[in-house]
Amino acid sequence: MKKRFEIDMTNGALLPKILAFYIPLMLSAELQLLFNAADVIVVGRFAGSDALAAVGSTSSLINLLSKMFIGLGVGANVMVAHYKGAGRDRELSDMVHTSVAAALIGGVALTLIGILAAAPCLVIMGSPEEILPLATRYMRIYFAGTVFNLIYNYGSSILNALGDTTRPLIYLTGAGIINVILNLIFVMGFHMGVAGVASATVISQGISAVLVFRCLLGLDGPAKLEIGRIRLHGSMLGQLLRIGLPAGLQGCLFSISNVIIQSSINSFGGIAMAGNAASANIEGFIYSAMYAYSQTATSFTSQNMGARKYLRIRSICLICMGAVILTGIVFGGGSYLIGDKLLGLYSTDPQVIAYGLLRMKYICVTYALCGMMDTMVGMIRGMGYSIAPMIVSLTGACLFRIIWILTVFREFRTQAVLYVSYPISWALTFFAHLVCFILFYRKLLKENKG
Numbered sequence: 001m002k003k004r005f006e007i008d009m010t011n012g013a014l015l016p017k018i019l020a021f022y023i024p025l026m027l028s029a030e031l032q033l034l035f036n037a038a039d040v041i042v043v044g045r046f047a048g049s050d051a052l053a054a055v056g057s058t059s060s061l062i063n064l065l066s067k068m069f070i071g072l073g074v075g076a077n078v079m080v081a082h083y084k085g086a087g088r089d090r091e092l093s094d095m096v097h098t099s100v101a102a103a104l105i106g107g108v109a110l111t112l113i114g115i116l117a118a119a120p121c122l123v124i125m126g127s128p129e130e131i132l133p134l135a136t137r138y139m140r141i142y143f144a145g146t147v148f149n150l151i152y153n154y155g156s157s158i159l160n161a162l163g164d165t166t167r168p169l170i171y172l173t174g175a176g177i178i179n180v181i182l183n184l185i186f187v188m189g190f191h192m193g194v195a196g197v198a199s200a201t202v203i204s205q206g207i208s209a210v211l212v213f214r215c216l217l218g219l220d221g222p223a224k225l226e227i228g229r230i231r232l233h234g235s236m237l238g239q240l241l242r243i244g245l246p247a248g249l250q251g252c253l254f255s256i257s258n259v260i261i262q263s264s265i266n267s268f269g270g271i272a273m274a275g276n277a278a279s280a281n282i283e284g285f286i287y288s289a290m291y292a293y294s295q296t297a298t299s300f301t302s303q304n305m306g307a308r309k310y311l312r313i314r315s316i317c318l319i320c321m322g323a324v325i326l327t328g329i330v331f332g333g334g335s336y337l338i339g340d341k342l343l344g345l346y347s348t349d350p351q352v353i354a355y356g357l358l359r360m361k362y363i364c365v366t367y368a369l370c371g372m373m374d375t376m377v378g379m380i381r382g383m384g385y386s387i388a389p390m391i392v393s394l395t396g397a398c399l400f401r402i403i404w405i406l407t408v409f410r411e412f413r414t415q416a417v418l419y420v421s422y423p424i425s426w427a428l429t430f431f432a433h434l435v436c437f438i439l440f441y442r443k444l445l446k447e448n449k450g
Contacts, residue, residue: 007163009303010085014315022296022323024165028156029288031172033281040281042183044274044346047193052347053273054134054194057262059280061121062142064255065114069106069150071248073099073157075240077295078302078381080161080223085306089222091236096158097229098236100216103154105232107147114143125263128270138194145202148209155212160299162223171211179204246386250377250393257401264405264418272415275355278346282339282356283363286331290371293324294378301382310444317379317437324375328368336364359419366423373397373426376433380440388436396429 007021044052076099083092118139119132127135156168179200186196216225265276297320304312335342336357343356377389404421 005159005164005166007165009081009163009300010307010309010312014300014312015319018296018300018316018319018323021160021163021165021299022292024169025160025295026289026292028165028169028172029292030285031169031176033284033288040277041346042187043194043197044278045348046187049270049274049347049349049352050130051134051194052277052352053128053270054131055138055197055277057125057127057131057266057273057277058122058135058139058142059277061118061125061259061262062114062139064252064259065117065121065143066110066146066149067251067255068245068248069110069146070153071246071251072102072106072240072244073150073153074247074298074381075242075244075386076102076154077157077161078243078298078384079236079239080158081299081302081382082306082384084162084223085303088306093222093224093229094233094236095239096216096223096225097231098233098240099154099158100151100213100225101230101232102237102240103150104147104230107150110146110150111143114146115140118143125259126266128266128273131270131273134194138198141195141198142201145205148202148205151209152205152212155209155216158216158223159212160295161302163299163303167215168212171208171215174211175204175208178207243381243384243386246390247381250390253390253394253398257398260402260405261418261421264409265415268415271349271351272355274347274349275343275352275357276359276415278343278352279339279356279359279363281346282335282342282360283367286328286335286364286367287370289327289331290324290367291374293320293327293371294374296320297375297378298382301379302384305383308448310448313379313383313441313444317376320375320379321372324371325368328371332364332367336360339364355415358415362416362419363422366426369423369426369430373430373433376430376437380433380437383440383444385436385440388440389433392432392436393429396432397425400425400428 007017009017009021040052040055043055076095079095080092080099083089083095119136122132122135122139159165159168182200182203183197186192186200190196192199213225216223217227219225266273297316300316301313304310304316339357339360340353343353346356347353377393380389401421405418409417409421
């Protein structure tokens with residue numbers, strides 16, 4: 001019997017199904033960002049600019065330490081969708097249990113890494129002395145709850161691969177509301193500062209993790225999770241790593257370049273850091289709206305690859321690409337036009353707002369390029385290729401940004417010169433990914449034309 005939360009990605013008109021899949025996925029991503037946005041807004045308004053800079057300046061480092069483990073969730077999504085489309089129930093079941101085991105093991109490992117590496121890494125990044133203790137405290141509490149973060153991410157990846165983006169949205173809605181309430185209680189009521197917002201985030205992530213875990217236990221069919229069967233199946237772990245490891249490495253490489261950029265921003269002082277943090281937080285909402293198309297492209301392509309319906313893949317690409325361009329232009333350009341009002345939610349300091357608007361001018365206005373790049377990566381991963389987008393991203397985005405900082409930025413040390421490296425790297429990387437997709441797709445059609 002057809003599950004009422006699942007979408008059949010291999011039959012019928014694509015556009016309405018892509019939108020039905022995308023909208024809950026996008027809203028879920030936006031709610032996840034509310035965890036951090038609530039942190040940043042509350043500390044910026046009620047704990048001061050130093051606390052705002054401390055919370056905001058940790059995001060690139062948190063991403064760097066987390067991306068490798070979160071990237072494996074991409075592997076879970078691709079392989080579960082592939083086995084679902086191919087009707088290979090035994091492999092699907094083994095992949096579900098391997099993915100949950102990987103989330104548990106990875107969560108414990110990431111907690112230890114994050115707690116131990118927080119202070120040394122922040123020092124290396126050049127965090128100012130007045131910011132360092134606050135940023136360290138926030139990171140250590142945040143990483144204490146990364147087991148919950150990975151359980152939710154891997155669990156929602158499995159549900160998304162099955163065509164269910166609705167229940168992860170419902171779970172995050174409840175957890176997001178609790179996060180906001182706890183932020184206000186801990187910071188305004190108990191005056192806990194950065195420790196309060198970090199604790200609220202951990203608690204809310206724990207709630208969403210429990211809900212998605214319970215959902216997996218209640219599934220029908222081969223995707224049903226059984227606690228006694230949670231373990232690493234060797235062959236499935238290999239498949240998970242084949243797709244997920246390059247995806248994780250790619251995320252780490254992007255994060256390394258962002259950490260280097262954050263270190264350069266830190267050299268402009270605490271006010272510039274606060275403005276950059278507020279702008280980056282706003283950008284996160286735009287990015288998530290676009291990145292959901294990449295995830296949609298991956299799931300739809302994977303299921304149709306498994307079902308051997310290769311002609312639908314081109315239509316998936318065209319629909320997702322057109323939609324992400326429109327989303328990037330409307331959301332990115334619109335955010336910049338009302339940027340002073342949006343930044344005013346985070347801080348009332350005119351200097352903080354001015355620094356934030358400078359970043360938005362270069363990044364938000366051109367953000368559609370980033371969405372195009374990520375959507376093309378989603379298509380390629382859905383076809384089963386993960387090494388190629390990692391190499392292209394390393395060269396076209398990460399390496400380019402590092403070279404830019406060591407050459408152009410060294411000669412012209414302004415934040416504008418720093419920020420313009422983003423749209424240039426997005427454009428270069430998109431075109432390289434586009435060439436790869438065309439080559440892989442032609443190869444696929446040639447091999448299966450009979």
